[in-house]
Amino acid sequence: MVFKLEPRAVSSRVMIYQSPIIAVFLTLLAGMVMFRLMGTDPLQALEAFFIEPISTMDGIAELLVKAAPLILIAIGLSIGFQANVWNIGAEGQLTIGALFGGSLALVFYELETPFLIPAMLLAGTFGGMVWAAIPALLKTRFNTNEILTSLMLTYVALLILSYLIHGPLRDPDGFNFPESRLFHNSALMPVLVEGTRLHIGILIALGVAIFAWLFIFKHMIGFQIRVVGLAPAAASFAGFKQKKLIWLALVISGGTAGLAGVIEVAGPIGQIVPVISPGYGFTAIIVAFLGRLHPIGVIFSGLLMALTYLGGDSAQITMNLPNAVTGVFQGMLLFFLLASDVLIRYRIKIR
Amino acid sequence: MKLSSILTSLAISAVSVLFLSAATISQADPLKVGFVYVGPIGDHGWSYEHNEGRLAVEKKFGGKVKTTYVEKVPEGADAQRVINKLASTGHNLIFTTSFGYMNPTLKVAKKHPKVHFEHATGFKRDKNVSTYSGRFYEGRHVAGLIAGKMTKSNVIGYVASFPIPEVIRGINAVSIAARSVNPEVKIKVVWVSTWFDPGKEADAAKTLIDQGADIIMQHTDSPAPVQVAEKRGVWALGQASDMTAFGPKAHLTAIIDNWAPYYISRTQAVLDGTWKSGDTWGGFKSGMVLMAPYNKAIPKEVVAMAEKARIGIIDGSVHAFTGPIKDQSGKIVIPAGKVASDGMLAGMNFYVQGVEGKIPQ
Numbered sequence: 001m002v003f004k005l006e007p008r009a010v011s012s013r014v015m016i017y018q019s020p021i022i023a024v025f026l027t028l029l030a031g032m033v034m035f036r037l038m039g040t041d042p043l044q045a046l047e048a049f050f051i052e053p054i055s056t057m058d059g060i061a062e063l064l065v066k067a068a069p070l071i072l073i074a075i076g077l078s079i080g081f082q083a084n085v086w087n088i089g090a091e092g093q094l095t096i097g098a099l100f101g102g103s104l105a106l107v108f109y110e111l112e113t114p115f116l117i118p119a120m121l122l123a124g125t126f127g128g129m130v131w132a133a134i135p136a137l138l139k140t141r142f143n144t145n146e147i148l149t150s151l152m153l154t155y156v157a158l159l160i161l162s163y164l165i166h167g168p169l170r171d172p173d174g175f176n177f178p179e180s181r182l183f184h185n186s187a188l189m190p191v192l193v194e195g196t197r198l199h200i201g202i203l204i205a206l207g208v209a210i211f212a213w214l215f216i217f218k219h220m221i222g223f224q225i226r227v228v229g230l231a232p233a234a235a236s237f238a239g240f241k242q243k244k245l246i247w248l249a250l251v252i253s254g255g256t257a258g259l260a261g262v263i264e265v266a267g268p269i270g271q272i273v274p275v276i277s278p279g280y281g282f283t284a285i286i287v288a289f290l291g292r293l294h295p296i297g298v299i300f301s302g303l304l305m306a307l308t309y310l311g312g313d314s315a316q317i318t319m320n321l322p323n324a325v326t327g328v329f330q331g332m333l334l335f336f337l338l339a340s341d342v343l344i345r346y347r348i349k350i351r
Numbered sequence: 352m353k354l355s356s357i358l359t360s361l362a363i364s365a366v367s368v369l370f371l372s373a374a375t376i377s378q379a380d381p382l383k384v385g386f387v388y389v390g391p392i393g394d395h396g397w398s399y400e401h402n403e404g405r406l407a408v409e410k411k412f413g414g415k416v417k418t419t420y421v422e423k424v425p426e427g428a429d430a431q432r433v434i435n436k437l438a439s440t441g442h443n444l445i446f447t448t449s450f451g452y453m454n455p456t457l458k459v460a461k462k463h464p465k466v467h468f469e470h471a472t473g474f475k476r477d478k479n480v481s482t483y484s485g486r487f488y489e490g491r492h493v494a495g496l497i498a499g500k501m502t503k504s505n506v507i508g509y510v511a512s513f514p515i516p517e518v519i520r521g522i523n524a525v526s527i528a529a530r531s532v533n534p535e536v537k538i539k540v541v542w543v544s545t546w547f548d549p550g551k552e553a554d555a556a557k558t559l560i561d562q563g564a565d566i567i568m569q570h571t572d573s574p575a576p577v578q579v580a581e582k583r584g585v586w587a588l589g590q591a592s593d594m595t596a597f598g599p600k601a602h603l604t605a606i607i608d609n610w611a612p613y614y615i616s617r618t619q620a621v622l623d624g625t626w627k628s629g630d631t632w633g634g635f636k637s638g639m640v641l642m643a644p645y646n647k648a649i650p651k652e653v654v655a656m657a658e659k660a661r662i663g664i665i666d667g668s669v670h671a672f673t674g675p676i677k678d679q680s681g682k683i684v685i686p687a688g689k690v691a692s693d694g695m696l697a698g699m700n701f702y703v704q705g706v707e708g709k710i711p712q
Contacts, residue, residue, distance in 0.1 A: 066428075176515055179451075318440070
């Protein structure tokens with residue numbers, strides 16, 4: 001019996017949606033083998049990793065808190081990726097967004113107004129857009145590769161944050177420690193469930209997802225974005241303005257990343273700190289692909305990715321497993337997804 | 352009659368067994384102690400030593416205590432989740448071992464008033480939140496004396512993490528001590544903006560050696576600077592733990608963070624019900640700061656001088672910040688005959704004479 005990969009005449013539509021499910025299944029299977037080899041009970045370990053974290057209200061709240069920024073960023077990125085615009089710098093756009101929005105909270109400290117939070121959210125979105133506009137300008141003007149420019153601007157953004165937090169934004173009563181003062185209550189995201197950290201950020205993320213779905217599938221520009229990605233030649237024959245679409249793709253993804261940034265500082269963190277994001281901008285790239293670059297898919301993949309972080313905590317606390325387990329799970333997930341994606345264009349033939 | 356009496360006695364014995372076992376379980380229910388680390392436990396520096404402290408607690412209390420740790424917890428939104436998770440899974444004493452966990456620890460402590468929290472290096476406390484840190488500057492004083500004697504180029508290279516008072520205090524302590532035995536000494540500082548990044552730390556050490564430093568000191572957590580010093584044939588002073596293994600020739604000595612006595616005494620206090628919130632700043636005297644074995648290459652009289660200073664600090668006759676001390680501009684900041692107050696040390700944000708460059712703002 002020989003297995004052979006045979007090209008399909010037409011890419012399988014079914015497989016596009018089945019492959020993430022296969023990947024999750026294979027990850028679980030490989031995870032069980034790994035746990036067995038480490039000498040822990042595989043089922044107990046999987047339970048600690050995937051079920052225990054969300055067995056309480058607090059756990060579910062934390063899952064949604066963690067997923068909100070991932071979903072937001074991934075939605076923006078997937079719009080760009082569909083147009084073959086590769087924004088790798090969401091981490092930097094998130095940072096600038098957090099700085100724009102967070103600075104507003106510090107400038108208007110103790111200002112009691114319901115408009116502060118909306119203003120901060122707008123400022124954060126704008127900040128992310130500004131940061132993403134630089135690669136857009138460089139690409140449309142000088143044909144610079146946006147993968148490189150957006151990635152490098154991430155490090156510039158982190159240095160700007162470092163400069164500001166060691167200087168102008170530093171807490172005046174904080175013994176020179178590099179962090180801002182705690183935001184005033186009116187600059188914090190309203191909490192949804194009392195006693196947890198669940199705030200309205202997840203609702204914003206869901207709203208943006210629905211809006212993105214309408215935009216991509218029901219609007220003419222969304223259609224153009226998809227055509228540019230699938231068949232650039234056809235798009236130019238049709239007279240679509242490619243430069244405009246590049247601008248749009250980058251600015252939208254920068255905007256959602258910036259929004260995620262301000263939601264983080266005004267939500268679970270509550271101040272500006274030297275490390276705002278533990279790599280959300282990069283993790284969101286996995287989330288976008290795992291979600292098939294589809295807004296609704298991204299919601300599910302964002303939740304799954306968030307769960308792997310929470311699972312890592314509880315695996316360490318209840319099973320004494322090392323922290324590396326989290327990274328291994330995320331790595332396997334991406335690896336198996338890429339592997340299963342072969343089945344979209346090929347089928348397995350047995351003879 | 353017989354059967355029923357048997358059944359009754361069975362039932363009684365079953366109940367008593369249940370009752371007894373329940374009683375013994377609750378009596379032997381171990382105290383759960385949680386630890387949150389910013390780095391991996393294998394960093395051979397900061398988090399490694401905190402984990403050594405945890406292991407000492409386990410060893411000391413055996414079955415009376417059960418410890419848990421979570422490593423590599425980022426100092427952002429995640430910290431609060433992890434600390435809260437420990438508090439809500441029955442951990443009654445929780446050590447959060449990085450400055451960035453300060454506000455998250457306080458937020459969680461408000462939600463769990465019965466849980467005892469211990470935050471390392473912070474300055475905010477609460478009824479159930481204590482703070483603790485080491486007087487590492489005492490170790491820096493001894494290290495500075497040795498460095499001042501051992502340097503030929505009179506340039507000490509300093510790999511620094513973040514310009515917070517803790518780090519600036521260490522740099523100043525070294526400058527004051529080294530210049531007390533060798534007034535020609537200059538300190539060059541490279542900021543790497545990280546606590547743990549072997550690559551960046553190594554690059555900084557190389558840069559400093561290229562600029563003439565023949566002694567590398569560090570206030571970062573990986574042994575990479577020591578390794579670079581070994582390779583380039585200059586001296587090094589380890590940080591947080593004994594790093595001799597990473598540079599047997601280069602490693603002069605190291606300042607060891609010894610958390611075990613504190614962790615054991617705080618665990619004991621919770622077991623005894625005598626735990627109280629407070630601030631502990633321990634040095635040589637309480638054993639929270641230790642010196643690693645001195646390198647055989649250090650001349651006997653230098654070792655004797657270093658030991659004399661260490662013992663002097665313990666008995667109170669020596670203080671690392673004894674006036675007259677001038678800042679970079681030459682202005683006297685600590686007058687002759689006075690020593691720096693703890694408040695001044697805690698908020699230190701100026702360089703003393705001998706340190707080159709400016710504190711990044």
